[in-house]
Amino acid sequence: MKPSRFRWARLALAPMLALLALGPWGQVQSAKAYDPAAVGIACTTGPTFSLEAKSGYIQMPDMNTMFMWSYAPTGGDFQHPGPILCVNQGDTVTITLTNTLPNYRGSPVRASIMFPGQDNVQADGALAQPDLANASLTNSILPGGSVTYSFVASRPGTFIYESGTDTKMQVGMGLFGALIVRPTTGAGYVYNQTNSQFTPTEEFMALLSEVDPYQHQAVESNKAFNMNNYQATYWMINGRGFPDSIADNNASWLPSQPYGALARIHPYDATSHPLPAVERFINVGTEEYPFHPHGNNGLMIGRDGYPLEDGGLDLSMEKFAFNIGPGQTWDVIFKWHDAENYSLSNPVPSLIPDLVNLRLGMFFGGSPYLGQKETLPPGASTLNECGEYYIISHNHALFQLDAFGQTMSGPITYLRVDPPTPNTCP
């Protein structure tokens, strides 16, 4: 990892990369069919999993590459973050971990997985135990070894799995992932309660993380690194920085970073689209990430796998922005209302400047009205497909919207609001 000489070139490239995010050059997006699997949570379905702790590289938004450790499917390609493990409440979850991490400074590196929020985790059939002699909060293995963890997923919600060994160092290197436990009520619910029901094609994740490139550079080159000097200078969402964050799942130019963070939803309608979207926020970093989805308020319905209710009393709360503490997960229901119903026949009550006086964003379709596209000035182009809205959604610690000094990157994504269905969107 070396500071890029091409940082500013990359800044100029950012809009073009955003274009790439939506499709190959020269192709009009109407050629691409709407694929709900391209955005939203891409589950690896259990309850039996096989993971490998290994090293690899990811692409940072400033064109640097970063040496990482991560969990990946055993024998499969390196990926970051680890697979999103999806199970059902009541499942006996079994995860076999193998360790192929490279030696660090001449010594083998132990690996493990810890499951915060799960009770009675077993390791090879016995209660998982701290092993403080090996700086591990749970049973760990040397390279070449394997261990099988199991537990009953007794309660639904959003959870983290992460390294239990030398945790600050190893989680900092990237050993973490998300675990989703679906309630007995069904896959279209977050918890066993009615206010957690969502549109199944509108389920999203924002896994927030950070990287100190000097730690990663030291580990890659077998040099010592003092974790007391740890200072993150990259921040990520689902293992990517903006604008890569808005690219589809499995974007071809991010072979090790399979998870996009674009949220694509439809407006609330009592008959055609009654259910909201859900976003699962996860913080595996070392400080608080205050997240701010613009648009409408989010309804906070759960934290750390606990629904916000008490004996039937609904304790959910609407918030315009919310803090996600280190190690926390929050489940947020999101319903976008077209409150004013502005349209060509019900125009916004303020003057829209002439086109020549408009400053155009590249996602602007030429009209302020949902589902409406209009002519753009000569020479201007747009990525807007069908008059949809793009609303920024980002970490509100603005100094963290950064990739090693390149600003307006990091944990930024968009909320895409499509016109009500049926629509002309690809």
Ligand SMILES: [Cu+2]
């Ligand atoms: Cu903002």
